[in-house]
Every structure is written in C-alpha cells, then in structure tokens.
Amino acid sequence: MADLKTFGVVLFEGFELLDVFGPMEAFGMLAAVGKCRVLTVAERAGAVTSAQGPKAIADFGFTDSGFSDCPPIDILLVPGGIGTRREVANKVLLGWLKDRAAQSEIVSSVCTGAALLAQAGLLDGHRATTNKFAFKWVTEQGPRVKWVKEARWVDDGKFSTSSGVSAGIDMALSLIARITDVATAEKIATRMEYEWHRDSTWDPFAKIHGLVD
Numbered sequence: 001m002a003d004l005k006t007f008g009v010v011l012f013e014g015f016e017l018l019d020v021f022g023p024m025e026a027f028g029m030l031a032a033v034g035k036c037r038v039l040t041v042a043e044r045a046g047a048v049t050s051a052q053g054p055k056a057i058a059d060f061g062f063t064d065s066g067f068s069d070c071p072p073i074d075i076l077l078v079p080g081g082i083g084t085r086r087e088v089a090n091k092v093l094l095g096w097l098k099d100r101a102a103q104s105e106i107v108s109s110v111c112t113g114a115a116l117l118a119q120a121g122l123l124d125g126h127r128a129t130t131n132k133f134a135f136k137w138v139t140e141q142g143p144r145v146k147w148v149k150e151a152r153w154v155d156d157g158k159f160s161t162s163s164g165v166s167a168g169i170d171m172a173l174s175l176i177a178r179i180t181d182v183a184t185a186e187k188i189a190t191r192m193e194y195e196w197h198r199d200s201t202w203d204p205f206a207k208i209h210g211l212v213d
Contacts, residue, residue: 011056014051016110080165097117109161170198
C-alpha cells in the first residue's frame with residue numbers, strides 16, 4: 001500500500017458531529033506528519049448541516065453516475081446521525097458508496113452509518129455492528145448482514161463498523177494501527193489524551209439496551 005493514504009468522510013444532512021470529527025481528529029494527526037490526506041465528500045460540495053446544527057464543508061461532491069472530481073479514497077468512512085433515516089432511500093448516495101467501496105482498501109462506518117452500507121448491499125454476508133440504541137432499525141436495513149449485538153467495533157476483511165458515536169474513535173485508532181503500526185496509534189491516542197479501548201468486544205451498552213443478558 002502507498003505510504004500516503006487518503007481518508008475520506010461522507011457527509012449528508014443530519015450527520016452526527018462526533019461520528020465525523022472523532023475519527024477525523026485521529027487521522028488528522030496522521031496527516032500532520034505527512035502520512036495521510038483527509039477530505040470530505042457529499043452529494044454536493046459545500047456546507048452540510050449536522051444533526052446538532054453546526055455545518056461542515058464538503059470538499060468534493062458526487063453525481064448520480066457515481067463519478068466525481070473526488071480523488072481516490074483509500075479509507076472511506078460513513079458516519080451515522082438522524083439523517084441516515086432519510087439517506088437509506090437516497091439512490092445517488094447508495095450508488096456512489098457502491099462505486100467507491102469497490103475502489104477503497106478499507107470501508108468503515110460509525111453508529112447508524114452501517115445502515116447506509118447495508119442498504120447499499122456492501123455488508124451482505126459480512127459481520128458488522130452499529131449503535132446499540134438504534135440496533136433494531138439499522139439491522140432491518142440489512143437482513144443478509146451478520147449483525148453482532150455485542151461489540152465496540154467489528155472488523156471483517158475490508159469492512160470495519162463501529163458501535164455508537166464515541167466508538168468510532170476506537171475503531172479509527174485500530175485502523176491507524178492497521179495501516180501504520182500500533183505504536184503510531186498509541187502516540188496519537190496519547191496526544192488526543194484519549195483512553196483507547198483496544199478490545200473490540202468491550203461493549204457495556206449492548207446489555208444496557210437489552211441486546212444481551
């Protein structure tokens with residue numbers, strides 16, 4: 001794999017702020033030392049309103065043909081947020097995800113972002129997880145996905161899916177460890193003053209939300 005990775009985050013109206021900016025903070029620190037490029041992409045370039053109100057800027061846009069001026073993305077991340085309830089029916093977005101996932105080395109999601117990957121058919125036959133509070137709705141979007149009820153995040157080949165919101169940071173650090181090394185991920189976690197949950201099976205929220213005994 002090339003030394004310089006492109007980490008690309010998909011934005012849509014109603015995305016969850018921490019789903020995006022938690023992983024972006026971690027990968028941004030990798031970018032600061034010249035080992036990564038970080039970009040954002042949405043259906044149309046420009047301002048995109050989050051679920052919490054503040055806007056983020058999409059660097060690139062895409063079209064209904066699935067092609068855009070967005071450069072190749074090595075590590076693709078799809079966030080969750082209330083907007084996923086609408087976007088699961090967005091054929092433009094789902095088509096773009098299919099096209100880009102085929103070209104990416106790693107495809108990841110945070111929280112209910114897994115619903116978009118599932119609706120695109122990308123997770124069929126794969127193990128995956130998602131936000132435990134919204135587990136029922138998300139899993140309905142992908143009946144052929146092997147949903148894992150108890151997991152902080154799940155890696156299955158090129159696909160990596162995390163539980164709710166803050167779990168995306170743990171997954172992001174695990175992906176950084178995968179493409180660089182554990183020591184680099186540890187340094188980034190330390191600089192973030194973040195206590196990295198390295199055990200992907202650690203998930204107290206599955207029990208809180210009644211998914212496991």
